[in-house]
Amino acid sequence: MNHISMSKSPGTLLIVEDEEGLKKVLRDLLKKTCPRIEVASNGKEALEVIQKGEIDVVVSDLNMPIMNGLELLKNVREAGLEIPFIVLTGYGDKEKAIQALRLGATDFLDKPFDSAEFIQVVKKAAELTQAIREVAEEVEGLYAASKISNEKRIRLKEMKKSILMMRETSKIYDK
Amino acid sequence: MTDPQLQSITVNGVPIQWNPEGKGLTFFGVDSIILWKNPSLISILEPLKTELGEELYSLIVEYEASQGTYEDYYSMVNSLGKTFEEGFLNWGKAVSAAGWGVFSIVSIDWKQKEAIIQIENPWEMTALKVKTLTRPIPFLSGKVSGIFGHAFKTNCRSQTLEVMQNKDGSYFVTVKIYPSQETLESALLQLHNRRKTSGDLQLRAMNSALQRSQHRLLEVAAGSGVFVWESDIHLNIIYSTPGISNILGIPEAKILGASILELLHPSEIDEFKKRLDFLNTGSDPFIDLRVKLKAEKQEYVWIDLNLRHRHNFSGHLSGYIGWGRDVTNQIQLENQVEAERLRSAHASKMASLGEMAAGIAHEINNPLSVIQALSWKLREDIESNEISTESLKKTLHEIENTVKKIAGIISGMRAFTRSGENDSFVRQSIKKIIDETLIYCKARFNNSQVSLDISISNPEIEINCRPIQIGQIILNLLNNSFDAILNSSEKWIKLQVDEQADTITIRVTDSGKGISKEIAEKVMLPFFTTKDPGKGTGLGLSISSNIAKAHGGKVQLDPTSTNTSFVITLKKDPKKR
Numbered sequence: 059m060n061h062i063s064m065s066k067s068p069g070t071l072l073i074v075e076d077e078e079g080l081k082k083v084l085r086d087l088l089k090k091t092c093p094r095i096e097v098a099s100n101g102k103e104a105l106e107v108i109q110k111g112e113i114d115v116v117v118s119d120l121n122m123p124i125m126n127g128l129e130l131l132k133n134v135r136e137a138g139l140e141i142p143f144i145v146l147t148g149y150g151d152k153e154k155a156i157q158a159l160r161l162g163a164t165d166f167l168d169k170p171f172d173s174a175e176f177i178q179v180v181k182k183a184a185e186l187t188q189a190i191r192e193v194a195e196e197v198e199g200l201y202a203a204s205k206i207s208n209e210k211r212i213r214l215k216e217m218k219k220s221i222l223m224m225r226e227t228s229k230i231y232d233k
Numbered sequence: 234m235t236d237p238q239l240q241s242i243t244v245n246g247v248p249i250q251w252n253p254e255g256k257g258l259t260f261f262g263v264d265s266i267i268l269w270k271n272p273s274l275i276s277i278l279e280p281l282k283t284e285l286g287e288e289l290y291s292l293i294v295e296y297e298a299s300q301g302t303y304e305d306y307y308s309m310v311n312s313l314g315k316t317f318e319e320g321f322l323n324w325g326k327a328v329s330a331a332g333w334g335v336f337s338i339v340s341i342d343w344k345q346k347e348a349i350i351q352i353e354n355p356w357e358m359t360a361l362k363v364k365t366l367t368r369p370i371p372f373l374s375g376k377v378s379g380i381f382g383h384a385f386k387t388n389c390r391s392q393t394l395e396v397m398q399n400k401d402g403s404y405f406v407t408v409k410i411y412p413s414q415e416t417l418e419s420a421l422l423q424l425h426n427r428r429k430t431s432g433d434l435q436l437r438a439m440n441s442a443l444q445r446s447q448h449r450l451l452e453v454a455a456g457s458g459v460f461v462w463e464s465d466i467h468l469n470i471i472y473s474t475p476g477i478s479n480i481l482g483i484p485e486a487k488i489l490g491a492s493i494l495e496l497l498h499p500s501e502i503d504e505f506k507k508r509l510d511f512l513n514t515g516s517d518p519f520i521d522l523r524v525k526l527k528a529e530k531q532e533y534v535w536i537d538l539n540l541r542h543r544h545n546f547s548g549h550l551s552g553y554i555g556w557g558r559d560v561t562n563q564i565q566l567e568n569q570v571e572a573e574r575l576r577s578a579h580a581s582k583m584a585s586l587g588e589m590a591a592g593i594a595h596e597i598n599n600p601l602s603v604i605q606a607l608s609w610k611l612r613e614d615i616e617s618n619e620i621s622t623e624s625l626k627k628t629l630h631e632i633e634n635t636v637k638k639i640a641g642i643i644s645g646m647r648a649f650t651r652s653g654e655n656d657s658f659v660r661q662s663i664k665k666i667i668d669e670t671l672i673y674c675k676a677r678f679n680n681s682q683v684s685l686d687i688s689i690s691n692p693e694i695e696i697n698c699r700p701i702q703i704g705q706i707i708l709n710l711l712n713n714s715f716d717a718i719l720n721s722s723e724k725w726i727k728l729q730v731d732e733q734a735d736t737i738t739i740r741v742t743d744s745g746k747g748i749s750k751e752i753a754e755k756v757m758l759p760f761f762t763t764k765d766p767g768k769g770t771g772l773g774l775s776i777s778s779n780i781a782k783a784h785g786g787k788v789q790l791d792p793t794s795t796n797t798s799f800v801i802t803l804k805k806d807p808k809k810r
Contacts, residue, residue: 148594
């Protein structure tokens, strides 16, 4: 974990998309931003990759066979993983976007999306991961250094959660 | 009478003489014959009695029997006895020899001019089937009332007082003779008049009933838009029931004498003349034609017109006769129903179109995203001078291919949303048909986590068909399955294609647990649906079934499957027998 937290790079990105052509193009677009990119063709494959624990940002299509994007998101959140999760929705399908946000998506993009915006959103999400990691590191560090009481430790954990929530909420209301 | 050849006997003082040469017999010196009561007399009189009615028959017989009784009376008082009574009894003995019956006098009241006599075994009782006992023996009653009338010197009638039957079956009839103002003749006349009047009345009643029913018939006919017409040989109308003027709104006077051709809407004249030729040349026995006739209030009315030849008594063609019926309302209704049917079919199509829209959007959004990304990247690369001609060509080629893909989806969608029923049959791979169909439902299935498993035993199978229509059947079955299992815990659909010698089967099975027998019987009927209001039109399966039939195939529910399973059977080549 240490090497990531210290680095300014956005870490490992996972692209989940069933359509081969689009998967390849998305990968090409993000190549410069994210040096490490993993791909999956459906939610089930993606979940397997995520469970290995090395993914920093997920970009996922919603409409996929076997396990769709919403199902994947639900699984990720239920597993307590707080990694940024960006969903790609069909143009005009606001209902799906809202559903995704309620399930804990970080952001959404309507297809066909503007490539620059897409890269920007992914970048921001990666930065969020970075920030979370930094806070976590800090808390861990403080905890280790001061050997604080159990009570204070719990309070610090709550603080960490509040920061995360504030960040995510601000993201949603920006839209 | 003194002919030596005559053989004679005397019974009860009555001489009966036979001429053995076949010249008959005389009874009391009068030419006579002998008849059997049964069958001869019965078979002569019974039908008369039935025909005339018992009352008239009895009166006629009684009257005729009373005529000529003066001779009887005369011989009674002059030769047969010293007194009338003695003469009557002797006369009685004489006629009893002829089988008339045995006469006896119970009483005679000369003052009141009344008498009661008794006749044992009167011939009429044994010869005829007596139905009423008021006048069982009209002949004998007539005789005695005539004779006693002469004796009492007044007009007399008789009345049967009693009919008794002995143990041996013979009868005793007691008859009372009494003076009466009413003669038998006047009674007969009265009866005649009564019957005649009642006959007239009956006739009149029947006639007016006939007129009423004819009037009713005409009224009903006019009200229901039916008319009967007749024309001469030149098609000029010489008779019509009032219905036609009501329908056309033209006064009857204008219709009579008008030609049928004048009544026809101009657009109908050619067809009518053609059909008339068929009738006149004998190739059609009659004409049945739905035509427009000119009308007063609207441009035309629709009439079902019937027309055939009319012949005169000598069998020559004298004109035309037929009927007509106003079917304007019926046609309007038929048009409404047809429009309603088309609207329903359209609604059904729009409903499935709406369901497809999400899938199509997804299908198009993806390649659009690809183009968007590729072109953005091109610009980035150009701006940073990082592009080689080779990679430029490659990217442009990718963009072109993606555009083609979108065009393909759109043209497929346009094709799919038209009915395809007028397309010609082409050889098409069943795999291609299925792939193109899945575009419209794959996204929905993915969204709802319905797994779809496709297996095609031989991907090379081709069938001669209207591909769009086959796609529509498959899509319909897939959509039905989807709607049925959407809320189940287990959600899967299997599509399996198998090949037989001349046919292929496309089986769509879903995780549903079959269909109840009651519903299974109705699923193929038009407008039957178990879906929520607004969701289904109930036309899907019936339309699918019709399409399959047009392809020499069928759509059936497989009742043996534990899961809900529909099977489409199609001929590989419907034109081959």
